[in-house]
Amino acid sequence: MNELTKIGKKRTILLSISILLVSIHTIYFYHSVRPEIELKKLIQQLIRFSLTIGLLILVYEGKNWAKIVSLILFSLALLGALIGLGTLDTPFMNKIPIIVAIFVYSMAIYHFGFAKSFKEFFKFQNTEISESIQDSKEVMESEKFWKIIEVTKSESYGDYEKQQSLLKRELLKLTATEVLEFDNKFRTLRGEIYTWDFWAAAYIINGGCSDDCFSDFRGWLIGQGQSIFENAIQNIETLTELKETNDGDWEGLSYIATDIYENKTGKDIPQGVQENFEITGEEWEEDENDLKNRFPKLYAKFGME
Structure with a gap:
């Protein structure tokens, strides 16, 4: 694994964690402003959260269809966050989580869609490992x-x-x-x-x-x-x-x-x-x-x- 591939791997992991943290905060924020937890809504959110985890794992493993689906979903999430930022009538401090979400989704779209480091890591993940690993003390003639x-x-x-x-x-x-x-x-x-x-x-x-x-x-x-x-x-x-x-x-x-x-x-x-x-x-x-x-x-x- 070359240096660029290692960078791609590291950034993929960090962005995946960031996306999951944004999702967790979204779930928390939704229920914190309500007098009681909406159980049906919470179950739906947890199912979506679990699917997001699965999707990110598949992206990490180099599944091309998962990468395409994730880019579509991140783009929709970014669009929703931008609309929310523009229409939400609330003090600036309350908008910070939305701004963070916009930043995270923007970085995710760039990384998974355009970054050279991710392309190298994605290519590495799709490289077929066919040769066995064995030590040898022999030197080439x-x-x-x-x-x-x-x-x-x-x-x-x-x-x-x-x-x-x-x-x-x-x-x-x-x-x-x-x-x-x-x-x-x-x-x-x-x-x-x-x-x-x-x-x-x-x-x-x-x-x-x-x-x-x-x-x-x-x-x-x-x-x-x-x-x-x-x-x-x-x-x-x-x-x-x-x-x-x-x-x-x-x-x-x-x-x-x-x-x-x-x-x-x-x-x-x-x-x-x-x-x-x-x-x-x-x-x-x-x-x-x-x-x-x-x-x-x-x-x-x-x-x-």
Whole structure:
């Protein structure tokens, strides 16, 4: 479930609760101004309230007919509230519940009818989950892994966002287990370059690099292909051969497999292989002279001078 889908889910729940609260207040207000409760009317209102709950549940589950019916009913409710607001001769404070109802129904109509987040959530709810969920410690074989990376790199022509889209395309061709094995391989490689030298390279290239930045850098570097990756392991200063660095915007590639697995199974990706989080190598100082002396070629190309 991507971020937009999660937003759609959250807003659907919040709006559904708001609609039910408006309904409860309407029932309460109707009977509070009368000397005694009209039992027949109350039963009718409770039946309608129960049907509203059922309708909202069906909308949440992705039933298209329920969405259409709800939009019609919310539109009628909004129209009724607007008429009531215009014709009710009462102090402003007494009109506040009607104004709140107008706001809630307006938001519901917009959300269920037009909001991108709901469309994404609605589409997700209607995605058929057909693949089983299973953990695996297996890693994808190197040749297959790097072939996928090379395809995305060669077809993206240096456009990192396009490369991410292409990786989604390639991973969608795989089974859920293969996606997990790809992610295992990806995280294994990312762990292999969790070293002070690679952090220094990211720091020099970007003019500074936090822990999160370094994680994104390692994912981005894997996306540059097998040759660049393996050459850098042998000699970190071969990174001077990089033709572009995406201006330090390295986030994205590391999360593709996780999203695709979730789309295929409806569940979070299993832990799989444990990534290495123990940094190795010789620590460096955040000092220009230290970085310049230890990584002269990198500093000459990407440093401040």
